Amino acid sequence: MAAMDTPTTTEETDRRHESVTRDNGRASKGPITPITPITPSTPLTPITPVAPGSGRLRPLGLDEVRITGGFWARRRHVNATATLAHCHDWMERVGWTGNFRAAAEGRSHRDRRGREFADSEIYKLLEAVAWQAAGEPGGDPGGTPGVDVTELIEAVVSAQHPDGYLNTAFGGPGQQPRYSDLEWGHELYCHGHLIQAGVAQARARGEDELVKTARRAADHVCATFGRGGIERVCGHPEIEPALVELARLTGEQRYLDQAALFVDRRGRGTLADPEFGRAYYQDDLPVRQATVLRGHAVRALYLAAGAVDVAVETGDDALLAAVERQWEATVARRTHLTGGMGSHHRDESFGDDFVLPPDRAYSETCAGVASVMLSWRLLLATGEPRYADLAERTLLNVVATSPADDGRSFFYANTLHRRHRGGPPSGDTVSPRADSGSRAPWFAVSCCPTNVARTLAQLPAYLATKDDRGVQLHQYADAEITTFLAGGHRVALRVRTGYPSGGNVTVRIGRSPDRPWTLSLRVPAWTDGATAWLTGPDGTRRAVPPGTARVTRVFRPGDEVRLDLPMTPRWITADPRVDAVRGTVAVQRGPLVYCAESVDLPAGRDVEAIRVDTSAEPEDGPHGDGGTVVVPGELTAPDGVRAAPWPYRPLGGLPAARSAEPAGIVLVPYHSWANRGPSTMRVWLPTTTPTTTPTPAPTSAPKPRTTDNGR
Structure with missing residues (x-):
């Protein structure tokens, strides 16, 4: 490397499929080092939904990355000004927000409304509001237009039992006992979303009553389901990543230990066998033995995300490798072109390998959100760009597809072939999950609108990371990025792009230390077969293959790095x-x-x-x-096609004119x-003529035919 005061440029490109050496410095299992103590009105850094204690890459927070224009800025603006209030209004309308007051007053058995998991939608809304406001300059994380956060939090807090239990569907007078239906009751699932809302609130504002309520709920879960307690799991994973994130926030080891227990208990047959089979809720095989994601898609992806969190914080390379194998097999054999996951309507599940019918694609929006959650965690753990590739595909072709342009109606499922036009859903009633050619304002099971809302709210946190060498850009949007590198050196970047419709990405250096560091840009896998170009600050232009393109030098304010991606339709x-x-x-x-x-x-x-x-x-x-x-x-x-009484004909027969x-x-x-x-x-x-695709070679010679008498 040249002397520090001599600007030098090194451009290097790592091919997408080259092996990546993992950070062997991951912490071994032991007490998590506490971070900044929680104090009222003091946000905790980083302000990000996932803050691992180790791994290859460190995420940048919502206070470090601001999306300033373009495709995602428009959608985040609609999210802030329309979607959040829309979700709140509908939950008021159908009675879900009132469930907490009903529980506090002992009348849930009579007045509760909605499905057993309705509580989680209020928690996801609270989480979305916190992330959305934290990502806005000068925004107040305590509220958003049309959503009275203080009132919502007061209602939630009022329903909590003295021992920390919080659920409006179970445990009250005249209701089923607590945890009497772990298969379908969603109690731990709801606790998980409560905890995630508390983490978001803590990182955006500091401790308040919602944060305290979430911690009491987590303490209750640990006391009830810890060693010697109820040694079972919830039918819907979600508590696992929530507990790990709370452990990261507070430094409390017991939350991580409990998450690890839940991951290890999964697949041991502790849940009743459902009509769909145990794979439906991943209780057929332990996580470490599974080779592909299976069963209910959202459940499988949430569980995998929690397993990655546990693996990273405990230094469990075997567990991480197991999830990586499952991700690889699922992407290769069970994922739609859009990145959507899930082929079965009946149980919202993955199909068998290569069962990907476009007209029956379920591709639930929540599965898209969960897929992004998993890919992001794997990217942080390994640094491999293939995870950002899938996150990009899913964000742009599943998550962005769900909300209408005005942010007030949504697709629950994302078919790839709609055969019937249908009519617009009623604006006054809830709609079936997957029964319309138009987006619906609300559903009887309305997990997707709030999941979209929280994903768009936290989206800036998915754009960039850093490590000891420099800054990495993974998703492209007009943005301003300010962070500190190793040694406390401040870096400021300005990204300008027409992405995803335009292929130019320009990164302008606003501030930089007087020492070399590395700026890395992902070259998407979809550029394979075409040519992407990287232009460094010195004007040198070179072709770069899919993977990661790096520029290492002493950057000066005003320096620019430009990536040009081929946008020809194909x-x-x-x-x-x-x-x-x-x-x-x-x-x-x-x-x-x-x-x-x-x-x-x-x-x-x-x-x-x-x-x-x-x-x-x-x-x-x-x-x-x-x-x-x-x-x-x-x-x-x-x-042009004559009707026929029978839709089949001999091979070689004349087709209908x-x-x-x-x-x-x-x-x-x-x-x-x-x-x-x-x-x-x-x-x-x-196609007008049959497409030609290679036919796989036979794996073995055909067996001889036998007659009924065995000859």
């Missing part, structure tokens, strides 16, 4: 083992998946009439900004579909 084909999409292709531009909508077709035509021609490449629409993509193809005439006309098919970003009213939609598009 055809995507699936692994031939995904039977449901054989003979079809999809289109992706940059990180965004595109779809066809019936509103862009001539009158009387539907998405079922589309055939695309893959002999020519997709092109940007007339504005060239990614708002639309146009693909060559044809549209079958409304009467078909008339079609050439057409340029307009596609829009998948996240924007159904914002123009009810429509049909599809992501995977049939």
Whole structure:
């Protein structure tokens, strides 16, 4: 390395699949070092939902990263000004907020409203409000327009039992006893969301009554489910990551120990066998033995996130490796093109390997949120960019798809093929979870709106990290970043980008120490097969493959590093083992998946009439900004396929006559579909000629045939 006073530049690129040496300095299991004591009105740093004590990367807090414009700034603004109040208003309307007063007054058996897990929605709203305000300059973490946080907290506090138990569905006069239905009661799940709300409030404001209430609830859980207590688990994981984060906040070892107990107890058959099988709530195999995520998708992902937290804080490399293997197998065989997870409507679960039907894709919004939670934790633990790749895909194509442009209606499930237009849901009643071609304002099971709200609120915390060498950018948005490097050296960065529709990312140095440090930028995996370019402060431009591009030098104020990513639309084909999409292709531009909508077709035509021609490449629409993509193809005439009494025919038989006309098919970003009213939609598009995909070689020679007599 050159002398400190001589500016030098080193540009290095780590390929995506190169092995990453883990930090062997992870703390071994032992007491967590307490951080800043909790004092009233004193925020705790870092102001971030996940603050691991070890690992490869350290997250930057909401006080260090501010999103200033573009795609995500618009959505966070809508979240702050519309979605949070919308969630609060609906929970008032359906009676969920009133459940706490009813519990405090002993009338829950008569007056309680909503499902057994309704308490958790109030907790997620409180968490979202804390993170949203903490990420706004000059924002008051104590409130947001349309949400009286003080009143909500007072109601929650009033319902807590003297021993710390808090649930409005169990344990009161005339109700089922506490923990009498661990399979479906969601009591520990609700406690987990209460604790996460308390952690958010503590990090955003300092200790208040919500924080104290959350700690009392955690103490109750430890006393009740610790060694010698109830040696079972909750049917819905969530308490595990919550307890670990509380341990990180307070330095209390017992919370970490209890989280580790819950992780180790899972898969031991302590829950009753449900109609869906024990895999539904991951009670079929211990976490360390499982090879792929299975069962209810949200449950599986929350459990995996908690297992990563436990592994990182206890130095359990074997547990971390087990979750990494599960993530790899799930991404390779059980994940939709959008990053969505979950193929079964009946039990909201993962399907078998490669069972990914687009028209039956469940891809629950909450599973998308949980997937981002897991990927973020794995990124912090290992530093591997593949985890940020999946988080990006999921954020842009699942999480961003759920809320409408106005932030007041949502998709619960995220199908990839909508066959029937349907009508708009009623604005006055709750809707079924997955039964509409339009977003609904509220659901009988409304876990997704508040999950979207808290994810958008904490989004700045997912953009960047740091380590002893410098700063890493993982997600791209207009942002201002200020942090301190090792030795207390302050760094200030300004990021400008047109992402995700534009591929240019420019990082301008505002402040830098007079010593070398490293700025790292993720080069997304989707650039494979194209060329991304990195330009350093000295003007040198070079091609960079997928992975991490690094610039190491003594930066000066005004220096710029520019990453140019290829945004040409391209055809995507699936692994031939995904039977449901054989003979079809999809289109992706940059990180965004595109779809066809019936509103862009001539009158009387539907998405079922589309055939695309893959002999020519997709092109940007007339504005060239990614708002639309146009693909060559044809549209079958409304009467172009004759009705047949039987939909099957001998191979080689003449197909029904078909008339079609050439057409340029307009596609829009998948996240924007159904914002123009009810429509049909599809992501995977049939081709005018059969697509060719490699056929896997047979694994063995066929066995000889035998007759009934064994010959």
